[in-house]
Amino acid sequence: EAGVTQFPSHSVIEKGQTVTLRCDPISGHDNLYWYRRVMGKEIKFLLHFVKESKQDESGMPNNRFLAERTGGTYSTLKVQPAELEDSGVYFCASSQDSLTSMMGQFFGPGTRLTVL
Amino acid sequence: AQSVTQLDSQVPVFEEAPVELRCNYSSSVSVYLFWYVQYPNQGLQLLLKYLSGSTLVKGINGFEAEFNKSQTSFHLRKPSVHISDTAEYFCAVRTDGGGSYIPTFGRGTSLIVHP
Numbered sequence: 001e002a003g004v005t006q007f008p009s010h011s012v013i014e015k016g017q018t019v020t021l022r023c024d025p026i027s028g029h030d031n032l033y034w035y036r037r038v039m040g041k042e043i044k045f046l047l048h049f050v051k052e053s054k055q056d057e058s059g060m061p062n063n064r065f066l067a068e069r070t071g072g073t074y075s076t077l078k079v080q081p082a083e084l085e086d087s088g089v090y091f092c093a094s095s096q097d098s099l100t101s102m103m104g105q106f107f108g109p110g111t112r113l114t115v116l
Numbered sequence: 117a118q119s120v121t122q123l124d125s126q127v128p129v130f131e132e133a134p135v136e137l138r139c140n141y142s143s144s145v146s147v148y149l150f151w152y153v154q155y156p157n158q159g160l161q162l163l164l165k166y167l168s169g170s171t172l173v174k175g176i177n178g179f180e181a182e183f184n185k186s187q188t189s190f191h192l193r194k195p196s197v198h199i200s201d202t203a204e205y206f207c208a209v210r211t212d213g214g215g216s217y218i219p220t221f222g223r224g225t226s227l228i229v230h231p
Contacts, residue, residue: 004159040125043160043206043221056218091160107152107159 002026004108006092012114018080021111025074025094031055032075033095033105034067038088046090049075082115089113118143120207122222130230131199137192137225139181139207149190150208150219151181160206166190167212177201202229 005024013019025032034046046065047057051072060067064083069075079086089110121140129135141147151163164175171183181192190207207222 009157037224040223042120042223043208045218048218059218093160105162107161109157109159 004092004094004106006090006108006111008111009109010112010114012116013082014116015084016081018078019082019113021077021079021090021113023075023077023092023094023108025092026106029094029096029106030072031095031097032069033093034075034077035091035093036088037091037110038085043091046077079113082113084115087113087115118145118147118209118211118220120209120220120222122205122207122225124225125223126226126228128228128230129197132196134195135193135197135201135227137205137207137227139190139192139222141188141190141207141209143188143209143211146212147209148212149181149183150210151175151179151190151192152206152208152221153177153203154206154224155203163192163205197227197229199229199231201227203227 007022011019030051032049035043037043045059047067048055049069052069066078089112091110092108093105095105119142123138149166152160153163154160163179164173166173166183174180179194181190183190204224204226206224208219210219
Protein backbone atom coordinates (compact mmCIF):
# COMPACT_ATOMS: atom_id res chain seq x y z
CA GLU A 1 0.00 0.00 0.00
CA ALA A 2 1.41 3.38 -0.98
CA GLY A 3 1.92 5.90 1.79
CA VAL A 4 1.21 9.59 1.81
CA THR A 5 3.08 11.28 -1.00
CA GLN A 6 3.94 14.91 -1.45
CA PHE A 7 5.15 16.88 -4.42
CA PRO A 8 7.53 18.53 -4.89
CA SER A 9 10.04 17.42 -2.31
CA HIS A 10 11.80 20.77 -2.55
CA SER A 11 10.81 24.14 -3.93
CA VAL A 12 12.85 27.31 -4.12
CA ILE A 13 11.03 30.46 -5.18
CA GLU A 14 11.44 34.19 -4.92
CA LYS A 15 9.41 36.40 -2.68
CA GLY A 16 6.19 37.38 -4.39
CA GLN A 17 5.93 34.26 -6.49
CA THR A 18 3.30 31.58 -6.21
CA VAL A 19 3.86 27.98 -5.20
CA THR A 20 1.48 25.05 -5.10
CA LEU A 21 2.17 22.01 -2.98
CA ARG A 22 0.42 18.75 -3.54
CA CYS A 23 -0.46 15.92 -1.21
CA ASP A 24 -1.82 12.51 -2.14
CA PRO A 25 -3.21 10.74 0.93
CA ILE A 26 -3.44 7.03 1.45
CA SER A 27 -6.26 5.66 -0.66
CA GLY A 28 -9.49 5.53 1.28
CA HIS A 29 -8.45 8.02 3.93
CA ASP A 30 -11.15 10.65 4.25
CA ASN A 31 -9.13 12.84 6.62
CA LEU A 32 -6.27 14.94 5.35
CA TYR A 33 -4.17 17.33 7.39
CA TRP A 34 -1.59 19.98 6.58
CA TYR A 35 1.16 20.96 8.99
CA ARG A 36 4.14 23.28 8.74
CA ARG A 37 7.47 23.37 10.44
CA VAL A 38 9.42 26.58 10.29
CA MET A 39 13.16 25.96 10.68
CA GLY A 40 14.04 24.94 14.22
CA LYS A 41 10.55 25.39 15.52
CA GLU A 42 7.66 23.14 16.30
CA ILE A 43 5.41 21.44 13.78
CA LYS A 44 2.21 23.42 13.64
CA PHE A 45 -1.21 22.40 12.43
CA LEU A 46 -2.59 24.32 9.46
CA LEU A 47 -5.87 22.68 8.52
CA HIS A 48 -7.92 19.52 8.32
CA PHE A 49 -10.11 18.22 5.52
CA VAL A 50 -12.79 15.60 5.83
CA LYS A 51 -13.29 14.48 2.29
CA GLU A 52 -13.56 17.72 0.33
CA SER A 53 -14.75 19.86 3.24
CA LYS A 54 -12.58 21.96 5.50
CA GLN A 55 -13.21 20.71 9.02
CA ASP A 56 -10.78 23.02 10.78
CA GLU A 57 -8.64 25.72 9.24
CA SER A 58 -7.76 27.51 12.43
CA GLY A 59 -4.04 27.09 11.86
CA MET A 60 -3.87 28.79 8.48
CA PRO A 61 -1.57 31.79 8.99
CA ASN A 62 -3.25 34.26 6.66
CA ASN A 63 -5.20 34.63 3.43
CA ARG A 64 -2.12 34.12 1.28
CA PHE A 65 -2.60 30.41 1.92
CA LEU A 66 -5.32 28.53 0.07
CA ALA A 67 -5.96 24.82 0.49
CA GLU A 68 -8.24 22.76 -1.67
CA ARG A 69 -9.30 19.17 -1.90
CA THR A 70 -11.57 18.89 -4.87
CA GLY A 71 -13.19 15.49 -5.14
CA GLY A 72 -11.96 14.48 -1.75
CA THR A 73 -8.80 12.84 -3.03
CA TYR A 74 -5.55 14.77 -3.32
CA SER A 75 -5.10 18.21 -1.81
CA THR A 76 -3.20 21.29 -2.86
CA LEU A 77 -1.84 24.09 -0.73
CA LYS A 78 -1.15 27.29 -2.62
CA VAL A 79 0.87 30.17 -1.26
CA GLN A 80 0.32 33.41 -3.14
CA PRO A 81 2.26 35.64 -2.94
CA ALA A 82 5.00 33.88 -1.00
CA GLU A 83 6.87 35.76 1.72
CA LEU A 84 10.21 35.01 3.35
CA GLU A 85 8.56 33.76 6.55
CA ASP A 86 6.70 31.09 4.61
CA SER A 87 9.91 29.09 4.28
CA GLY A 88 9.77 25.76 6.06
CA VAL A 89 8.74 22.15 5.65
CA TYR A 90 5.11 21.48 4.85
CA PHE A 91 3.84 18.10 5.97
CA CYS A 92 0.70 16.36 4.92
CA ALA A 93 -0.92 13.53 6.86
CA SER A 94 -3.98 11.38 6.39
CA SER A 95 -6.11 9.11 8.52
CA GLN A 96 -9.27 7.10 8.28
CA ASP A 97 -10.84 8.26 11.51
CA SER A 98 -10.59 11.88 12.67
CA LEU A 99 -11.67 11.14 16.21
CA THR A 100 -8.71 8.89 16.77
CA SER A 101 -6.52 10.76 14.35
CA MET A 102 -3.37 10.51 16.34
CA MET A 103 -3.71 6.76 16.55
CA GLY A 104 -3.61 6.29 12.87
CA GLN A 105 -2.30 9.45 11.28
CA PHE A 106 0.21 8.78 8.53
CA PHE A 107 2.61 11.50 7.49
CA GLY A 108 4.18 12.25 4.15
CA PRO A 109 7.88 13.14 3.74
CA GLY A 110 7.15 16.84 3.50
CA THR A 111 7.87 19.58 1.00
CA ARG A 112 10.76 21.87 1.86
CA LEU A 113 9.88 25.38 0.71
CA THR A 114 12.51 28.06 0.52
CA VAL A 115 11.48 31.62 -0.25
CA LEU A 116 14.35 33.90 -1.25
CA ALA B 117 -4.04 25.36 25.88
CA GLN B 118 -1.18 22.91 25.90
CA SER B 119 2.50 23.14 25.11
CA VAL B 120 5.44 20.82 24.62
CA THR B 121 9.06 21.55 25.45
CA GLN B 122 11.95 19.57 24.06
CA LEU B 123 14.90 21.14 25.81
CA ASP B 124 17.61 19.58 23.68
CA SER B 125 17.76 20.61 20.06
CA GLN B 126 20.62 18.22 19.39
CA VAL B 127 21.88 15.14 21.20
CA PRO B 128 25.14 13.56 20.02
CA VAL B 129 25.99 10.10 21.30
CA PHE B 130 28.29 7.25 20.41
CA GLU B 131 26.99 4.01 19.03
CA GLU B 132 25.90 1.49 21.69
CA ALA B 133 25.61 4.20 24.34
CA PRO B 134 22.30 4.83 26.10
CA VAL B 135 20.29 7.92 25.24
CA GLU B 136 17.47 9.93 26.76
CA LEU B 137 15.55 12.58 24.85
CA ARG B 138 13.64 14.87 27.12
CA CYS B 139 10.06 16.05 26.73
CA ASN B 140 8.00 18.13 29.12
CA TYR B 141 4.48 19.26 28.55
CA SER B 142 1.89 21.52 30.09
CA SER B 143 -1.84 21.09 29.90
CA SER B 144 -4.85 21.92 32.02
CA VAL B 145 -6.54 18.64 31.08
CA SER B 146 -5.54 15.03 30.71
CA VAL B 147 -3.52 14.27 27.63
CA TYR B 148 -2.29 11.61 25.28
CA LEU B 149 1.43 11.69 24.60
CA PHE B 150 3.40 10.63 21.56
CA TRP B 151 6.88 10.37 20.17
CA TYR B 152 7.43 10.55 16.43
CA VAL B 153 10.64 9.98 14.49
CA GLN B 154 11.63 11.43 11.15
CA TYR B 155 14.42 9.69 9.31
CA PRO B 156 16.13 11.64 6.52
CA ASN B 157 13.86 12.19 3.53
CA GLN B 158 10.99 10.32 5.13
CA GLY B 159 7.73 11.27 6.81
CA LEU B 160 7.03 11.29 10.52
CA GLN B 161 6.62 7.81 11.92
CA LEU B 162 4.93 7.03 15.22
CA LEU B 163 7.45 5.54 17.67
CA LEU B 164 5.17 5.06 20.64
CA LYS B 165 2.23 6.57 22.48
CA TYR B 166 0.82 6.83 25.95
CA LEU B 167 -2.95 6.75 26.20
CA SER B 168 -3.59 5.29 29.65
CA GLY B 169 -2.52 2.44 31.94
CA SER B 170 1.10 1.55 32.50
CA THR B 171 3.30 4.60 32.59
CA LEU B 172 6.15 2.77 30.87
CA VAL B 173 5.46 2.52 27.17
CA LYS B 174 7.46 0.44 24.75
CA GLY B 175 7.69 1.34 21.10
CA ILE B 176 9.38 0.27 17.92
CA ASN B 177 13.12 -0.08 17.40
CA GLY B 178 13.82 -0.67 21.09
CA PHE B 179 12.65 2.72 22.31
CA GLU B 180 10.62 3.26 25.43
CA ALA B 181 9.20 6.25 27.26
CA GLU B 182 7.92 6.85 30.75
CA PHE B 183 4.98 9.07 31.56
CA ASN B 184 5.51 11.00 34.76
CA LYS B 185 2.39 12.94 35.63
CA SER B 186 3.83 14.75 38.64
CA GLN B 187 6.76 16.02 36.60
CA THR B 188 4.68 16.41 33.42
CA SER B 189 7.34 14.58 31.48
CA PHE B 190 7.48 11.91 28.82
CA HIS B 191 11.16 11.25 28.22
CA LEU B 192 12.24 8.86 25.48
CA ARG B 193 15.00 6.34 26.16
CA LYS B 194 16.97 3.64 24.46
CA PRO B 195 19.60 1.57 26.28
CA SER B 196 21.89 1.12 23.29
CA VAL B 197 21.66 3.21 20.12
CA HIS B 198 22.65 2.32 16.59
CA ILE B 199 23.88 4.47 13.75
CA SER B 200 20.48 3.95 12.12
CA ASP B 201 18.78 5.76 15.00
CA THR B 202 20.17 9.03 13.70
CA ALA B 203 17.04 11.05 13.03
CA GLU B 204 14.88 13.83 14.36
CA TYR B 205 12.50 13.01 17.19
CA PHE B 206 9.33 14.90 18.00
CA CYS B 207 7.27 14.77 21.14
CA ALA B 208 3.57 15.58 20.77
CA VAL B 209 0.53 15.94 23.01
CA ARG B 210 -3.17 16.16 22.49
CA THR B 211 -6.15 16.22 24.80
CA ASP B 212 -7.57 12.84 25.72
CA GLY B 213 -11.20 13.70 25.43
CA GLY B 214 -13.41 16.42 24.16
CA GLY B 215 -12.11 19.50 22.58
CA SER B 216 -9.44 19.76 19.97
CA TYR B 217 -7.91 16.56 18.69
CA ILE B 218 -5.20 18.54 16.95
CA PRO B 219 -1.77 17.64 18.33
CA THR B 220 0.77 20.08 19.71
CA PHE B 221 4.33 19.23 18.79
CA GLY B 222 7.64 20.09 20.34
CA ARG B 223 10.50 21.65 18.37
CA GLY B 224 12.20 18.33 17.82
CA THR B 225 15.48 16.84 18.96
CA SER B 226 18.08 15.79 16.48
CA LEU B 227 19.75 12.56 17.62
CA ILE B 228 23.18 12.11 16.07
CA VAL B 229 24.80 8.73 16.61
CA HIS B 230 28.54 8.58 16.01
CA PRO B 231 30.46 5.38 15.26
